[in-house]
Amino acid sequence: MMKLAIATLTSLALTTSLVQAQQVYTGGDDLPTNPLACDGTPGTATPMDYDGGTPTNAPDRAGQTLTVVDVPKLVGIGYFAATTQGIMEAAAELNMNATTDGPTRANIDDQITLIDNYITSGVDGILFAANDPVAIAPVLRRALEAGINVVGYDANSEPDARQWFVNQAEFNGIGKAMIDQLAAEIGEDGAFAIVTSTFTTPNQARWISEMAAYQAECYPNMRWLETVEAQEDNILSFNQANTLINKYGDELDGIAGMTSVATPAAADAVTQAGQCGNIAVVGLATPNAMRPYIEADCVKSAVLWNPIDLGYAAAYVLRAAADGTLNPGDTSVEAGRLGELQVINGSEVLLGAPFVFTADNIADFDF
Amino acid sequence: MTAEAQTLGRREQSWFGRLFAGYGQEIIILGAILLLFVVVWSINPRFISPNNLNTIFSGNAYIAVAAIGMSMVIITGNIDVSVGALIGVLATIAGTIAVSGYPVWVAWTAPILIGIAVNFLVGVLVAYARIPSIVVTLGMLSILRGGLISVTGGAWISNLPPEFLLAQQRPLGIPAPIYFMVGLTILAAFWMRYSAFGRSIYAVGGNPEAARAAGIPIERRIVQVFMIHGAFAGLATILFATQLQVIQSTVPPNLELTVITASVIGGVSILGGSGTVIGSTLAAILFAAIGSALIFVGISAYWLRAVIGLLILATVLADMARRRQAK
Numbered sequence: 001m002m003k004l005a006i007a008t009l010t011s012l013a014l015t016t017s018l019v020q021a022q023q024v025y026t027g028g029d030d031l032p033t034n035p036l037a038c039d040g041t042p043g044t045a046t047p048m049d050y051d052g053g054t055p056t057n058a059p060d061r062a063g064q065t066l067t068v069v070d071v072p073k074l075v076g077i078g079y080f081a082a083t084t085q086g087i088m089e090a091a092a093e094l095n096m097n098a099t100t101d102g103p104t105r106a107n108i109d110d111q112i113t114l115i116d117n118y119i120t121s122g123v124d125g126i127l128f129a130a131n132d133p134v135a136i137a138p139v140l141r142r143a144l145e146a147g148i149n150v151v152g153y154d155a156n157s158e159p160d161a162r163q164w165f166v167n168q169a170e171f172n173g174i175g176k177a178m179i180d181q182l183a184a185e186i187g188e189d190g191a192f193a194i195v196t197s198t199f200t201t202p203n204q205a206r207w208i209s210e211m212a213a214y215q216a217e218c219y220p221n222m223r224w225l226e227t228v229e230a231q232e233d234n235i236l237s238f239n240q241a242n243t244l245i246n247k248y249g250d251e252l253d254g255i256a257g258m259t260s261v262a263t264p265a266a267a268d269a270v271t272q273a274g275q276c277g278n279i280a281v282v283g284l285a286t287p288n289a290m291r292p293y294i295e296a297d298c299v300k301s302a303v304l305w306n307p308i309d310l311g312y313a314a315a316y317v318l319r320a321a322a323d324g325t326l327n328p329g330d331t332s333v334e335a336g337r338l339g340e341l342q343v344i345n346g347s348e349v350l351l352g353a354p355f356v357f358t359a360d361n362i363a364d365f366d367f
Numbered sequence: 368m369t370a371e372a373q374t375l376g377r378r379e380q381s382w383f384g385r386l387f388a389g390y391g392q393e394i395i396i397l398g399a400i401l402l403l404f405v406v407v408w409s410i411n412p413r414f415i416s417p418n419n420l421n422t423i424f425s426g427n428a429y430i431a432v433a434a435i436g437m438s439m440v441i442i443t444g445n446i447d448v449s450v451g452a453l454i455g456v457l458a459t460i461a462g463t464i465a466v467s468g469y470p471v472w473v474a475w476t477a478p479i480l481i482g483i484a485v486n487f488l489v490g491v492l493v494a495y496a497r498i499p500s501i502v503v504t505l506g507m508l509s510i511l512r513g514g515l516i517s518v519t520g521g522a523w524i525s526n527l528p529p530e531f532l533l534a535q536q537r538p539l540g541i542p543a544p545i546y547f548m549v550g551l552t553i554l555a556a557f558w559m560r561y562s563a564f565g566r567s568i569y570a571v572g573g574n575p576e577a578a579r580a581a582g583i584p585i586e587r588r589i590v591q592v593f594m595i596h597g598a599f600a601g602l603a604t605i606l607f608a609t610q611l612q613v614i615q616s617t618v619p620p621n622l623e624l625t626v627i628t629a630s631v632i633g634g635v636s637i638l639g640g641s642g643t644v645i646g647s648t649l650a651a652i653l654f655a656a657i658g659s660a661l662i663f664v665g666i667s668a669y670w671l672r673a674v675i676g677l678l679i680l681a682t683v684l685a686d687m688a689r690r691r692q693a694k
């Protein structure tokens with residue numbers, strides 16, 4: 001019976017490999033893509049009506065000192081320490097007294113209690129990163145009813161429960177950043193393979209689709225060799241990256257990792273295979289995950305967004321909403337050193353292009 | 368088959384036949400591995416390049432090592448669904464010790480000792496409190512997994528000292544995990560086949576009443592087997608935690624199931640009483656070889672899950688057929 005199973009497998013292997021030889025399965029989804037322009041022109045935002053909420057009888061806060069509380073998903077981790085750093089930086093520029101107070105675990109109930117207390121104690125503005133988009137909505141609506149300005153960042157709530165949400169990255173922005181980074185390291189005619197979590201993970205499948213669309217448009221001579229799955233499994237990611245290196249040999253110029261698990265594992269595979277400098281590794285990963293490989297100069301970069309900028313932008317958006325300089329229907333907002341940020345999807349503010357962590361800046365981040 | 372026929376059958380076997388007696392499943396898996404190698408090699412010769420052989424044989428070594436202990440537990444008629452979470456916790460402990468400046472041998476020994484201690488507790492609950500092992504280990508699974516996330520907060524351990532990274536060593540050009548897998552498998556196989564203690568494990572799972580009548584202390588034996596299993600989980604942890612330069616606070620999803628699957632496909636009867644660790648190690652190698660082969664011939668990895676599912680069904684059906692025949 002076992003032999004039968006193996007025989008079936010191998011005959012299937014033979015036939016499907018012939019069929020598949022012609023086309024590469026990228027692992028993307030079937031949804032329509034919206035690749036950005038090759039030269040970095042910002043994408044055109046589809047006009048959409050404002051779907052955020054409005055504070056009830058908010059006093060005129062223009063020019064006043066604002067008391068603002070920031071409630072992240074949790075405190076005590078590097079990522080939200082970085083968003084706090086950005087909020088404080090902006091607060092100093094904007095005449096705001098900002099404090100960060102979040103739950104010690106990423107717990108929605110603790111977060112609701114905290115926000116409730118701050119509504120009672122009376123603040124001018126609330127910044128939040130929601131642990132649950134639906135569960136947090138009622139308490140945020142109460143804040144709006146109390147005349148408090150409410151702006152989210154990092155993790156959204158239901159749109160009508162807050163005024164604005166600062167969106168750290170759109171799928172097409174990530175797709176462009178990944179392919180641009182690959183092209184910079186392996187050349188515009190390089191060959192690369194992808195290590196992803198699973199073909200059905202929504203975010204990864206979306207990013208891959210946008211990468212494929214952008215690559216076809218802007219770097220038609222790059223070759224997409226293969227996409228392999230590695231679950232969220234570090235050892236499997238390492239094995240899959242090794243197998244790609246063994247299979248393609250000199251043909252392989254770069255590996256792109258789609259998760260914070262896959263990217264460092266691929267970097268380790270390249271390191272242990274002695275291929276640093278021959279095979280580039282790019283990927284979505286946090287600086288802490290990639291630090292050993294970037295410091296060893298085996299990997300040049302990691303792509304993600306900058307949480308300091310995210311906090312900074314959120315504070316600017318809150319100030320603009322309180323001052324009445326950012327109103328429903330506006331298409332952009334001024335955000336200090338970040339310049340003009342684009343309004344997308346009705347009531348979201350796009351942080352901008354993803355951030356590339358390199359040996360020059362990675363020491364500034366701890367998350 | 369009557370007892371007489373059995374003795375007759377045995378007498379007819381050559382020394383060669385006796386050497387392989389009782390290794391039916393193992394030989395089938397070995398054949399499957401060889402067949403797979405030949406087929407994929409004929410499609411893409413790079414499949415059997417030394418580098419790829421190293422990748423295949425070392426890739427699932429930690430699973431094979433964990434499956435040695437798991438096989439013993441299953442042979443006693445029990446199961447452990449918490450081993451994946453245990454390996455995750457032990458890896459974090461080993462990594463924390465390694466970056467705290469202790470000598471590396473402390474970081475390597477700690478997971479083994481703690482693995483033994485945790486599974487001593489599990490064994491006592493199973494053997495003396497008589498709680499079914501699936502219930503005890505499900506509870507342990509939640510405790511370990513929840514505890515790991517609460518304590519680490521999802522943070523990763525990096526800056527591991529280079530000498531800690533045992534699995535990256537390559538004595539004679541062969542990855543260290545392969546030595547561990549092969550050495551431990553052979554040791555355990557001999558011990559289980561030829562020592563009195565090893566034989567008694569089969570008796571506990573195969574026929575507890577007879578084992579008790581023969582004077583085997585069943586409760587104590589179950590606790591001991593769980594402790595040995597804990598030691599192998601610790602050894603597997605060393606391979607798992609030292610393969611990469613970063614230790615993550617997450618465990619590979621379904622690791623415990625992969626380990627159990629290796630045991631079961633390797634011929635360890637899920638009902639207890641029979642099977643060998645050679646089979647479970649060969650099964651772990653087979654998974655790695657199938658995974659690699661799918662990439663080399665360019666088939667979606669979805670087939671891996673389908674194929675492994677098929678293998679489980681085939682193995683369990685074969686096991687049940689053998690049992691029916693034996694009756």
